[in-house]
Amino acid sequence: MTLLEAMGEGFKALGVGFSALHWSNLLMIGVGLLFFYLGIKKDVEPVLLIPIGFGCILVNIPLSEMMEEGGFLRIFYDGGIRTELFPLLIFVGIGAMTDFGLLLERPYMFLLGAAGQFGIFLTLLLALALGFDLKEAVSIGIIGACDGPTAIYVTSKYAPHLLGAVAVAAYSYMSLVPIIQPPIMKALTSQKEKITMMGVYKRSVSETAKLLFPVVITILVGFIAPKGLPLVGSLMLGNFLRECGVVERLSKSAQNEIANVVTLLLGLTIGATMSGPVFVKPQTLLVFGLGFLAICLDTVCGLLLGKLIYVLSGRKINPLIGAAGISAFPMAARVVQREGQKYNPKNYLIMYAMGANAGGQVGSVVAASIMLSVLQGMGIG
């Protein structure tokens, strides 16, 4: 090969990415840019949308081999998503950040946290009726947990090919809770129910009870649904670090360094699953539609149980707090406070709603744990 020929071949290799470009790659680069816009200009989950958007752009530049064996993003994917490590580490951070005291003040809030997960199972059934196979349906239903790490954990186990769609749907709908919930709350509760005052909030939980909470829940749920112990255990480990009061350094690390680093890597690798030819298909739109429905159904079920508790309590508990039983923390609680005040400016529901919202956080991991254990019991997965 002459020098001239070698230079020619060398130049040919430049810009080769353009020749391998598929229209779906271009579309997904646009989606990545849209995530930047939403994160930066609209403040929609920027901590996640920025790395997801960047990962999405990286993986849609052809021939970079970032998601091929040994590629930069593939290493993180194999090490953190396929091993289910990233969502669990995020849970340690969430546990360390969350004060479950408001939930423990009124333990009946656990039930609202349960009702806020029913959309998972209803959507699963609907996904099956629409022709998804069981493992895909489980992964779509789990969007209803309204809890990103849980959705990622379950989907990476059962339907890794849906990971990008499920994760983006879960995080997007979490941030859209202030738009999704109010019309449902308005439609399902009467004026009399909406204006119900819940009285002054009083502290009633000892430090010992708060300290025992993560240990008791880990042992209890672990024995009932062992398959979900990684989820419950990591959430409760983080909370125990927080409540025991003697490992402040570890608690702070879980809340900051670990949560931040893992969020960056998790976002990048989720974005890296959004390669155009794999992601752009009608199935993805169906996943988004069903995910939306799951969160609506969660809100409906939470409100219906809230209405039942309203009647059983002698009309003393505002049923709007039922909507906070989903896991989107603390957005759902803020929505309840805002909506409650819209109908009765003297009403302060925030402390009660935060309790129900914390119940939703426990509820989402418990619901996922039960689903994983039941599936294992049925010989699936």
Next chain:
Amino acid sequence: MMGTLEIGFTLLLVGVGGTLLVLGICSLVMELLKRIFPYKEEK
């Protein structure tokens, strides 16, 4: 052999019932813990 929809219904019933039951038990246990270790106002 169960069909897919039958499995779905089973998951719906066991999932909803199980979640409610487990969180109901958690609620009772925490209520009990609150009684065993009551809150005392700080002086």
